[in-house]
Amino acid sequence: MNLPKLDNLIALQRNPIPFNCTTFEIHFKKTQLKKIFDTTLQNRKLLYKILDNTPKEQLLKIPEGYRNSIWWNVAHVVVTQQILVYKFSGLQMRVSDEYVDKFKKGTVPDGTATDEEIKEISAFLLSTATWVEEDYENGLFIDFNPYTTSLNVTLENVEDAMAFNVFHEGLHLGAILALQKMVS
Numbered sequence: 001m002n003l004p005k006l007d008n009l010i011a012l013q014r015n016p017i018p019f020n021c022t023t024f025e026i027h028f029k030k031t032q033l034k035k036i037f038d039t040t041l042q043n044r045k046l047l048y049k050i051l052d053n054t055p056k057e058q059l060l061k062i063p064e065g066y067r068n069s070i071w072w073n074v075a076h077v078v079v080t081q082q083i084l085v086y087k088f089s090g091l092q093m094r095v096s097d098e099y100v101d102k103f104k105k106g107t108v109p110d111g112t113a114t115d116e117e118i119k120e121i122s123a124f125l126l127s128t129a130t131w132v133e134e135d136y137e138n139g140l141f142i143d144f145n146p147y148t149t150s151l152n153v154t155l156e157n158v159e160d161a162m163a164f165n166v167f168h169e170g171l172h173l174g175a176i177l178a179l180q181k182m183v184s
Helices: 006-014 021-053 056-060 070-089 097-103 115-137 158-183
Strands: none
Touching: 021 070, 021 115, 021 158, 056 070, 056 115, 070 097, 070 115, 070 158, 115 158
């Protein structure tokens, strides 16, 4: 009888995946990133509907006990994604420095927004979600400057930044839903 060598059987038991592990890792990474891109886009569509269906005075209202408004949270989500993904990758952000300065972490809403700003941020909700996926697939994200968030999560690469951004946007969606109840 011609049995396989014992060493080969033990090796197969330890690693039953008979193909190159790198192939598996690449497939897993692509699958996970696709989920991140899809989740971001679905969240952005919901935020777009909220902006579109909420009267401007409710968008800008800061209820007692809150530090910001629906409008600020939506614009902050757009700006933060650009900072986490593009700025920390050493790339030009797609939103203006004016928006970054107005809506980045640590800023306080001034209670105003022009119709033009609301339209522009509404457009950025969907376009920035689409652009990041296209830019990733086109290999734009080469470098990344590690960043430790206020939650003490260190982002080592652009994939970490995109994954953290989904969490960040979820936090702000929760805040927006709470604010909606308070202002309506």
